[in-house]
Structure formats: structure tokens, C-alpha cells
Amino acid sequence: MSVCRSGLGVLVAISALIAAPAAIAEGSKFAWGYNSYGVPGMLDMPQAFSRPDAELGTHLFHFKGQTRVSSTFQVFPRLSGTFRYSFISELRGSTLTGLQTRLYDRSFSVHYRFFDERKYLPALAVGLNDIVGTGVYAGEYVAATKTLSSRLRATAGIGWGRLGSYGSFTNPLGVLNDHFKTRPRRSGDFGGTFHPEMWFRGPAALFGGVEWQATDKLRLIAEYSSDAYAREEGLAFDRRSPFNFGLAYKVNPAITVTGSYMYGSAVGLQLSYTLNPRFPANGSGRDPAPPAITPRADTPWPDEAVSDDRLGRALSAALADQGLTLDGLEQSGTRLRIAIRNERYYTAAQALGRTARVLSRIAPSNIDIFAITLAAEGMPVTTATLVRDDLEKLAFHPVAPDLLRAATRIEDERSLPQRFPGRYPIFSWGLGPYLTPSLFDPDNPVRADAGVALTGQVSPLPGLVFEGVLHQKVIGNLDKANQVSTSTLPHVRSDAWLYSKADGITMPQLTAAWYFRPGRNVFGRVTAGYLESMFAGVSGEMLWKPQNSRLALGVEVNRVRQRGYDQLFDFRSYEVTTGHITAYYAFSGGIHAKLSAGRYLAGDKGATLEINREFDNGWRIGIFATKTNVSAAQFGEGSFDKGIRLTVPLDWISGRPSRTGLDAVIRPITRDGGARLEVPGRLYERVRQRQATALDASWGRFWK
Amino acid sequence: MMLRLVTCAILGLSLVGCAKTGGDPTARLARIVTGVTGGRGDVAGAQTVVQMAPVGDPAQALARLYAELPSRGATATLAIEAVNGTVTTWRTADNVTLSFDDGVLVSTRGLGFDLMGAGAEKTLMALAGGDPGPYRRQYRYLDGENHTAYLTAGCTVHHRGSEEVEGRTLLRQDEVCETFHIGITNVFWFDFAGRMARSRQWIGPEIGYVETRPAS
Numbered sequence: 001m002s003v004c005r006s007g008l009g010v011l012v013a014i015s016a017l018i019a020a021p022a023a024i025a026e027g028s029k030f031a032w033g034y035n036s037y038g039v040p041g042m043l044d045m046p047q048a049f050s051r052p053d054a055e056l057g058t059h060l061f062h063f064k065g066q067t068r069v070s071s072t073f074q075v076f077p078r079l080s081g082t083f084r085y086s087f088i089s090e091l092r093g094s095t096l097t098g099l100q101t102r103l104y105d106r107s108f109s110v111h112y113r114f115f116d117e118r119k120y121l122p123a124l125a126v127g128l129n130d131i132v133g134t135g136v137y138a139g140e141y142v143a144a145t146k147t148l149s150s151r152l153r154a155t156a157g158i159g160w161g162r163l164g165s166y167g168s169f170t171n172p173l174g175v176l177n178d179h180f181k182t183r184p185r186r187s188g189d190f191g192g193t194f195h196p197e198m199w200f201r202g203p204a205a206l207f208g209g210v211e212w213q214a215t216d217k218l219r220l221i222a223e224y225s226s227d228a229y230a231r232e233e234g235l236a237f238d239r240r241s242p243f244n245f246g247l248a249y250k251v252n253p254a255i256t257v258t259g260s261y262m263y264g265s266a267v268g269l270q271l272s273y274t275l276n277p278r279f280p281a282n283g284s285g286r287d288p289a290p291p292a293i294t295p296r297a298d299t300p301w302p303d304e305a306v307s308d309d310r311l312g313r314a315l316s317a318a319l320a321d322q323g324l325t326l327d328g329l330e331q332s333g334t335r336l337r338i339a340i341r342n343e344r345y346y347t348a349a350q351a352l353g354r355t356a357r358v359l360s361r362i363a364p365s366n367i368d369i370f371a372i373t374l375a376a377e378g379m380p381v382t383t384a385t386l387v388r389d390d391l392e393k394l395a396f397h398p399v400a401p402d403l404l405r406a407a408t409r410i411e412d413e414r415s416l417p418q419r420f421p422g423r424y425p426i427f428s429w430g431l432g433p434y435l436t437p438s439l440f441d442p443d444n445p446v447r448a449d450a451g452v453a454l455t456g457q458v459s460p461l462p463g464l465v466f467e468g469v470l471h472q473k474v475i476g477n478l479d480k481a482n483q484v485s486t487s488t489l490p491h492v493r494s495d496a497w498l499y500s501k502a503d504g505i506t507m508p509q510l511t512a513a514w515y516f517r518p519g520r521n522v523f524g525r526v527t528a529g530y531l532e533s534m535f536a537g538v539s540g541e542m543l544w545k546p547q548n549s550r551l552a553l554g555v556e557v558n559r560v561r562q563r564g565y566d567q568l569f570d571f572r573s574y575e576v577t578t579g580h581i582t583a584y585y586a587f588s589g590g591i592h593a594k595l596s597a598g599r600y601l602a603g604d605k606g607a608t609l610e611i612n613r614e615f616d617n618g619w620r621i622g623i624f625a626t627k628t629n630v631s632a633a634q635f636g637e638g639s640f641d642k643g644i645r646l647t648v649p650l651d652w653i654s655g656r657p658s659r660t661g662l663d664a665v666i667r668p669i670t671r672d673g674g675a676r677l678e679v680p681g682r683l684y685e686r687v688r689q690r691q692a693t694a695l696d697a698s699w700g701r702f703w704k
Numbered sequence: 705m706m707l708r709l710v711t712c713a714i715l716g717l718s719l720v721g722c723a724k725t726g727g728d729p730t731a732r733l734a735r736i737v738t739g740v741t742g743g744r745g746d747v748a749g750a751q752t753v754v755q756m757a758p759v760g761d762p763a764q765a766l767a768r769l770y771a772e773l774p775s776r777g778a779t780a781t782l783a784i785e786a787v788n789g790t791v792t793t794w795r796t797a798d799n800v801t802l803s804f805d806d807g808v809l810v811s812t813r814g815l816g817f818d819l820m821g822a823g824a825e826k827t828l829m830a831l832a833g834g835d836p837g838p839y840r841r842q843y844r845y846l847d848g849e850n851h852t853a854y855l856t857a858g859c860t861v862h863h864r865g866s867e868e869v870e871g872r873t874l875l876r877q878d879e880v881c882e883t884f885h886i887g888i889t890n891v892f893w894f895d896f897a898g899r900m901a902r903s904r905q906w907i908g909p910e911i912g913y914v915e916t917r918p919a920s
Contacts, residue, residue: 283817283848284846284847285816286814286815287813289800289801291786292786292788292793292795347850392789395788398823399821399842400844401844617848617850698849699852703820704818
């Protein structure tokens with residue numbers, strides 16, 4: 001106790017000596033760094049500020065016997081979440097008895113700033129570490145941080161759990177209720193569940209520190225830690241002091257390197273890399289400039305009508321230059337309607353704009369109205385109707401986006417304009433590399449297979465698509481997992497490593513799909529064949545999604561049979577009918593929720609909730625969790641299915657137009673309970689990306 | 705890529721009517737001719753003036769613009785792609801375009817942090833000897849989330865008199881603009897025939913300025 005007090009006293013005294021008159025620096029709600037757990041903080045201890053909204057930070061921290069890789073997302077201006085994968089060489093069990101070696105541990109943290117800094121009052125934040133993991137890093141805190149000058153900050157806080165393990169005293173929350181005074185022992189469970197009964201309970205301890213921004217690049221940090229490292233002390237390292245000292249050097253706005261002397265015995269090194277989905281390196285993108293809008297007098301046919309065939313050929317060629325495909329065309333008086341497929345631009349508004357520019361150059365001069373139908377796999381979704389004169393007049397208007405949008409009609413579309421000869425069948429194919437990673441499994445942080453993928457697609461009619469994918473593995477170690485499944489449920493996912501043992505050519509997909517419009521605002525799909533690596537069968541889906549509606553409803557039913565491990569034409573005996581009713585809702589602020597209820601692959605019944613924060617440039621970061629009627633014991637390690645989903649559009653990285661998005665799903669562990677079928681071509685994303693809500697969100701890109 | 709050259713109809717002379725005829729000699733000379741002249745680029749020579757070039761004029765079709773982005777150390781030669789009213793769009797071989805409304809930059813594409821649009825009307829009037837300001841000028845951008853973002857600046861035009869530029873005497877006018885964080889100075893040089901001989905104009909915070917003159 002006395003050590004605790006004197007330690008904090010020294011730090012506060014240092015602060016007082018160095019501090020200039022109190023001032024709240026501009027941007028003082030932003031933390032200057034991340035701590036070793038990837039939480040906004042100092043070295044090992046948290047502080048109260050937050051990082052800039054939407055920032056995604058990735059951190060590698062190592063000190064003696066411990067390595068932590070963490071990824072932190074500033075979900076909202078006040079709330080951040082951290083996923084952490086840690087390696088600990090040796091530690092004691094939770095009761096400080098027994099010994100665990102080479103522990104790979106996954107954990108989550110949350111940090112919430114609930115009070116903003118005032119002139120005389122500090123910012124306040126509350127946080128919880130390791131909330132659904134094994135509890136190795138479990139601890140809670142309330143931190144207060146005050147800006148003392150534009151270059152100096154001080155933090156003091158109180159911690160519980162691991163953060164209340166050194167210099168501890170009776171929990172002050174005990175005045176509210178005696179049960180706060182003791183921290184219940186965590187019973188032997190399967191991990192992966194919340195233990196709110198433990199939060200903020202048991203002995204508490206104080207921590208604190210000061211940060212001095214010595215130069216624009218260099219920050220000096222001193223802190224007093226309330227973590228006793230009781231489970232590691234004497235094993236992974238020797239804890240000799242509660243004081244930590246560090247230097248953080250900002251190499252550039254994205255990279256910070258922190259060196260530290262931790263607990264009087266070990267040197268720590270941390271590398272932090274941050275990016276923000278809101279600020280791509282290439283701004284709005286280095287897309288090749290679009291064709292200029294041309295007055296109708298300059299079109300190839302200024303004074304004559306032209307046949308659909310001739311016009312179609314000219315439009316096809318010009319649209320192809322823009323990465324767009326003409327699906328159909330129809331002239332009706334002064335109105336020209338065309339349907340396009342967009343294979344190049346992530347946002348439909350940009351495809352629409354480029355199409356309008358092409359039409360301005362090529363459409364005969366008697367055409368006054370352009371109607372552009374956006375289609376997905378030959379299925380019409382939306383028609384945007386523009387007035388040609390508006391395009392010409394507004395092309396260089398300072399507020400062109402707003403004025404043009406006000407003059408543009410966007411509505412549901414159920415039919416395609418007539419096809420012109422030679423458009424169908426459409427063939428396409430691709431040959432390229434593939435990578436199948438498996439991250440953060442209990443034995444190895446990174447496993448992956450890599451090889452060559454051949455894809456082919458044939459569309460004989462609008463809406464009808466035959467598609468196949470072949471893989472030839474070249475290198476990889478997914479088959480080395482050797483995690484023989486002990487699951488008592490049907491092995492719908494837990495035998496994944498057996499599917500990775502195939503050395504020859506595999507066929508992850510061979511399907512026939514039909515996309516159709518059964519009614520207004522209703523979309524349909526039927527897919528049959530080898531739907532995914534592990535299952536084949538028939539899948540049917542209907543989606544109701546009006547233009548401009550925040551709500552969409554979908555129903556999907558699948559009858560599937562498990563495929564053989566060779567991923568060719570063999571089957572195993574397991575068959576199941578699986579399906580879900582799904583409600584999608586777009587909240588304001590880019591928050592999208594998806595709630596599905598139904599029957600899962602193992603025959604279990606339950607629901608999945610997925611919440612994403614989406615950005616109008618295509619980035620998506622979210623979490624999901626599934627709870628079914630499978631008990632935690634039956635599910636096994638992790639207790640229930642959950643994970644993180646991340647989508648990064650390739651054009652955000654490269655600055656070049658691309659419809660490709662890099663999708664990653666990180667599950668702490670993949671088991672058989674709550675497992676869903678992977679079906680190619682699900683409707684919701686295909687439809688909503690082409691509807692008014694998405695077009696409006698990125699309408700400025702019409703002119704890009 | 706094959707550049708599609710479209711004939712240029714220069715309409716900037718319509719602005720002559722806006723010119724003041726007061727005591728400032730430069731104001732009388734502020735006849736703004738779109739971008740550059742055709743041909744070989746000796747813009748000082750009165751014989752090279754291109755005014756109201758007829759459609760299909762091969763000399764105009766061969767016009768070239770030289771542009772430099774100091775912040776990127778990049779240079780390019782551009783050819784006319786299209787003319788829409790008073791706006792001429794120029795394109796590089798690698799598909800970057802610059803659009804000028806009677807010589808005032810109003811749009812770029814293909815640069816990354818593009819200028820999506822900008823007002824030019826009051827600038828043109830001020831350069832032609834009209835009200836020198838202050839007036840408001842609006843710049844439009846796309847942010848990283850594809851949202852339209854506007855930057856509004858308060859601007860005034862200053863006549864700086866004659867100036868020696870690469871061995872030629874030109875008349876300089878500065879458009880000085882202030883925003884909350886950024887000071888902008890767009891510089892326009894005119895020859896004594898009143899044609900814009902070269903310019904240095906602001907694209908945006910990330911890219912800075914583009915310098916243009918007829919390609920020789």
C-alpha cells in the first residue's frame with residue numbers, strides 16, 4: 001500500500017514540476033498511443049482518451065516471455081474494441097498452482113470514454129480486458145487523464161482483477177454491496193463466455209503515469225503499474241519493480257516504435273501501425289479520368305436516327321473501355337434505355353456516371369432522356385433516369401452532385417431492355433493465385449494454403465449463370481493442424497483439416513444459379529450444385545428490399561449433403577436441411593445489423609446476430625455471434641460461435657478501380673455448433689449496392 | 705492510349721464585355737482566351753492568336769498544353785479532349801484530365817485527390833477587370849468515404865503589373881484566396897494581347913498547384 005502511494009506521489013510530483021499552466025490541448029480527446037495490450041494507454045497501463053474515430057491499429061509487443069499481437073478498432077468516437085492473440089511461454093494456473101507452457105491465448109477488450117476532459121476535470125474512461133477469453137488477462141479499470149500542457153498528460157486510475165493485483169486494497173465498491181469485496185473464482189469452463197459476475201469485484205489497486213511529448217516525434221512515458229504479473233512472475237520473467245519507463249518514437253503518422261524498460265527487469269519493444277478507413281492513401285482514387293461529357297451536337301449521329309444494332313455496337317465498345325458491359329438497349333422516342341453490368345467500380349454511382357458520360361458522347365442527338373438499368377448477374381435491380389441537358393449543363397457546376405441528384409429519378413426495375421444480337425451467351429474466365437489462411441488457431445497463429453485458382457463463368461441468358469472454380473494447391477500447412485475432432489455433433493466444420501489434405505486438383509464450387517424478379521421490391525435466387533468445399537445441394541432464397549428502405553427481409557432454405565474430403569464428386573453420408581429467416585436493418589451512422597434465425601448445418605436451431613460498421617467506401621468491420629440449442633459443453637472450446645468480420649475494398653489499397661473486396665473472418669475457434677452454409681451469390685449485398693440508398697451515399701462519385 | 709482530339713471553340717472572348725475600361729491598363733488587357741493558343745506556342749506573337757476557332761480547325765486540334773505538378777515532380781503534355789460551353793478538357797496520354805473554364809481550372813481527374821469542381825465565374829469577371837472582390841469561390845472534393853466536401857474561400861484579385869518570365873514580359877494577376885486553414889494564390893500571366901500565357905493554379909490541399917503553359 002505504501003509503495004503504491006509513494007509511487008503515484010512521485011509521478012504526480014514530476015507532473016507538477018514539468019507542467020506549464022493547465023491547458024486543454026486541441027484534439028486532447030485523442031490518446032497519444034496504445035499500451036502493450038493494444039488499448040489506448042501508456043506502456044502497460046490504460047488511460048482515458050480515445051483514438052481518432054474509425055482508426056484501426058495493429059500492434060506487436062514483446063517482452064520477456066510474452067508476445068502480444070493486437071488489433072484495435074475505434075468503433076465510435078468514444079468506444080474502442082481490441083482483439084488480441086498472445087503467446088506466453090510459462091505461467092501458473094488461475095489459482096496460481098500448476099504450470100502452463102507455450103500458451104496461445106485469444107482475448108477481447110473494450111474501452112469506453114464516458115466523460116470528456118474539461119478545463120479543470122480529467123477525461124474518464126472505463127475498460128474491460130479479456131472479456132470473453134480464457135481470463136488470463138482479465139481485468140477492469142476506470143482511468144482519469146488530464147492534459148496539463150500541450151505536451152504533458154497525467155493519468156491515474158483504479159484497477160480490478162489483474163489490474164488490481166499489486167498494491168491492492170479493499171474494493172471501494174464494497175460500500176455499495178459486500179459482494180464487490182471478493183472476486184469469485186472462475187470455474188472450469190470452455191472459455192469464450194462472458195463472466196460479468198467477476199467484473200469490478202475483488203481487491204482494487206491504483207495505477208498512474210505521465211506522458212511527455214518531448215518533440216513532435218518523441219514521447220517519454222513513465223508509469224506505475226498495478227499488475228503484479230502473479231501468474232508469470234518468476235517464470236516468464238522476474239517482476240522487480242512497479243515502474244515502467246518508455247520512449248515512443250513516431251516514425252511517420254502511421255508507425256510508432258516504443259521501447260520500454262518493464263518492471264525493473266525486462267526490455268519491451270512495441271511496433272504500432274495505424275490506418276483509418278476514412279482516409280485512403282490515394283484520396284478518392286487514381287481512377288483513369290472518365291470521358292468528358294460532350295454536347296449532343298458532337299455525337300457521331302447528330303442528325304439521324306440509328307438502329308439499335310449500330311448503336312449497341314458503338315455503346316458496347318465505348319462502355320467496355322470503361323470496364324462496363326452493355327446488357328440490353330431500347331430506344332423509345334427521345335428516351336434511350338440501356339442495362340449495364342459493372343465489373344470494375346466498387347460504387348455503383350461511379351458506374352452510373354461513366355455510363356452517362358459515354359451516352360452523352362454516343363447517343364443520337366434526338367435522345368433527351370437516358371435511362372440506365374443496373375443489373376446483377378443479369379437480374380435487373382434499379383433504373384436511374386437522367387435528363388441529357390442536365391448532364392451537359394451541370395458537368396462543371398460547382399454543386400453538380402446535389403443538382404443532378406435532385407433531377408435524377410431512381411426506382412425499382414423488374415425488366416431488362418431487349419437484348420441485341422450476339423450479347424449472349426457470355427463467357428468469362430480467370431486464372432490467378434489463391435490464399436486460404438487460418439489465423440490464430442490454438443496451436444499455431446498462422447496457417448495457410450496457397451495455390452492456383454481457375455474460375456469460369458457462362459451465362460446463356462440474363463439471370464442464368466453457370467460457374468466453376470478449380471484449385472491446385474502449391475504450398476501450405478492447413479493439413480498439418482491434426483486437430484482430430486472430438487465433437488459430439490455432426491462434424492460439419494471440425495473436420496476442415498481433412499479437407500485440406502487433398503494434394504491434387506480440388507473443386508470448391510460448381511454451380512448453376514438463376515437470379516430473378518418475382519415481384520416489386522422482391523428478388524429471387526435458386527442455386528444448385530457444389531455450393532462450397534464441404535457441402536453440395538440446392539439453395540433457394542427470396543429477398544424483400546425496397547429502394548430507400550432501411551429494412552430488408554430474407555428467407556433462405558437449403559438441402560445439402562456433405563462432400564468428400566477430396567472436394568471433387570464424392571459425397572459423405574451426412575445430409576441436412578438448413579435455412580434461415582433474416583432481417584437486415586441499416587441504422588444511421590453506418591451501423592448495419594443482421595439477425596438470422598433458423599436451423600444450422602449440424603441440425604441445431606438458434607440465431608445469429610451480426611453488427612457491422614460500414615463506410616461508404618466499402619470498408620466493413622463487425623462482429624457476429626451465434627447461439628443455438630447446443631450447450632457450451634457440447635460445443636466445446638469457445639462455448640459458442642463468434643468472430644470478427646473485416647472487408648477491405650481493393651481499390652482503397654491500390655487507388656485503382658476494382659470491385660474486389662478482401663474479406664476476412666476471424667473466429668477464435670471453428671466448431672460444429674452454429675455453423676452456416678456458404679452459398680455463392682447471396683442476394684442482399686448484390687441488391688442493396690445497386691439501390692438508391694447506396695447510390696445516394698456515394699453520389700459524389702457519379703462525377704469521378 | 706489514342707487520344708481523342710476534339711475541336712475547340714473558344715468562347716472566352718464573350719467575357720471581354722465584362723472588362724472595365726478604367727484607369728488600370730492591365731484591366732483593359734484582361735481579355736481571357738481559353739487556356740492556350742494553337743500551333744507552336746509562341747504566345748507572345750500576335751499572329752498566333754486563336755480566336756473562335758471553327759469546328760474541325762486542325763490547328764486547334766493539334767493544340768497542346770504543358771502542365772507541371774511541382775508537389776509530385778511530374779510533368780505532362782495534354783491534348784484537347786472536349787469542349788463543353790466555355791470549358792475545355794485536356795487529357796494526358798496516361799488519362800489525367802484538367803478542365804479549364806476560359807483558362808481557370810475547374811476540375812481534375814486521375815490525380816487521386818482530384819478537384820471535382822470549382823466555381824470560375826467571379827474569378828473570370830475579376831480577371832477581366834470586373835469587381836476584384838472579395839468574392840466567394842467554392843472548391844469541391846470527394847473525401848475518403850466518397851462524400852462530397854466543399855471548401856469555400858474568400859478571394860480577391862490583384863494586378864501585379866508586368867513581370868519577366870523566362871525571357872518574356874507578361875502581365876501578372878494574382879487571385880489571393882483565404883480559407884480557415886489554407887492560403888491560396890492563383891497566378892495568371894497574360895501577354896499584351898490579353899491572352900493567358902501561363903498560370904499557376906491550386907488543385908487542392910494534397911496536390912497543391914498545377915503550372916500550365918502552352919507546350920512548345
